[in-house]
Amino acid sequence: MAESQYSFSLTTFSPSGKLVQIEYALNAVAAGATSLGISATDGVVIATEKKLPSALVDETTVQKIMTITPSIGVVYSGMGPDFRVLVRRARKTAQTYYQTYKEHIPVAQLVRETAAVMQEFTQTGGVRPFGVSLMMAGYDDNGPQLYQIDPSGSYFAWKASAIGKNMTNAKAFLEKRYSDEVGIEDAVHTALLTLKEGFEGQLSGSNIEVGVVGPNRSFKVLTEAEVNDYLQEVE
């Protein structure tokens, strides 16, 4: 169809007004492992499936949830190497801000700057869009916040959301279970239950990753043992 004739160049619009490369980038995201985030009254939790290509992979060296600043963490669905590049840039942005103002960058501003980078790669010659959607979670003076950033560079603040393979079912599940009064502990339980919905096999601390930030403003990736504890509470 006529669409595919315009799918070669990122910077060319198709007749229906789409940038087809961005659509394809979103396909790459939808093929990636499920990730989700839930914003609670006193914190945010993000979690992802850690689907490894083989049992021989040393899973202790694989880290999908990354800390950008002590108060902000991020997880992705899509292409891992693209994620690493964005994490590098975001960390630098955050440190530059700190060096200028000697204060930590607010979450919304970091999201905006990172989204601007992703947008750049949809309007520059010779590059392709990033094949990841990001879930950024942080706690600053405006409280706990959760943002999704897409390959197009558009970003949304969410109370709860999911990206990746099972996102429609996961979002439906979250919609039913989410309430404005939920606290962090409940949010972690809900996150685990949501991951369980679409998971093939048995959830354990070694095949999922969970990151939490609370009123102490310290983003932490939970250890395998901590995740297993939460899983026991949920069973």
Add this chain to the structure above:
Amino acid sequence: MDFFVGIKGKDFVMVCSDTSASHSIINIKQDEDKIVPIDDHKVFCIAGEAGDRVNFSEYIIANVKLYALRNDTELNTKSVANYTRGELATALRSSPYHCNLMLAGYDKETGPALYWLDYLATLNKVNTGGTGYGSYFTLSLFDKMWHPELTVDEAVAMIDAGIAEVKKRLVVAPPHYMIKVIDKDGVRVLKTV
């Protein structure tokens, strides 16, 4: 020579500057307001090279305003102080700004703050400060009179004493001064001497 002093009180900051604008031996005007507002709750007192003072203060003020517009939130005093220091530091080894300055501000969350910066990009948070010849005569006086629960009236008394000392001992003492105070209600002129 410009005279600036600043005093941090219990819930306010007070700054005083002389109000003469001069070029070499001529007084151009005697009622110049040299305490420049950055926003509703912060001011700069900048002394030094004539062109650099205005150029530098306008540059910082514009960037502070840009931040506020972009991010729908104002910078606090500490951030502005560190940002200003950073700009002085960056320019230092190419084309330095020859200014000594003080930044006085009031933040809702953390209260009053007074910062002292010099042309070498030094930054210090202080309770009392001053630039120029005036500071040489007033700082030890302020050390004696300052305490953490300082009220507005006590601070005015300190500044009056400082001005009297300067007029007594400095050969080229400026004749007129302006005192401003910054608190939760913003910046206002307290009195002119």
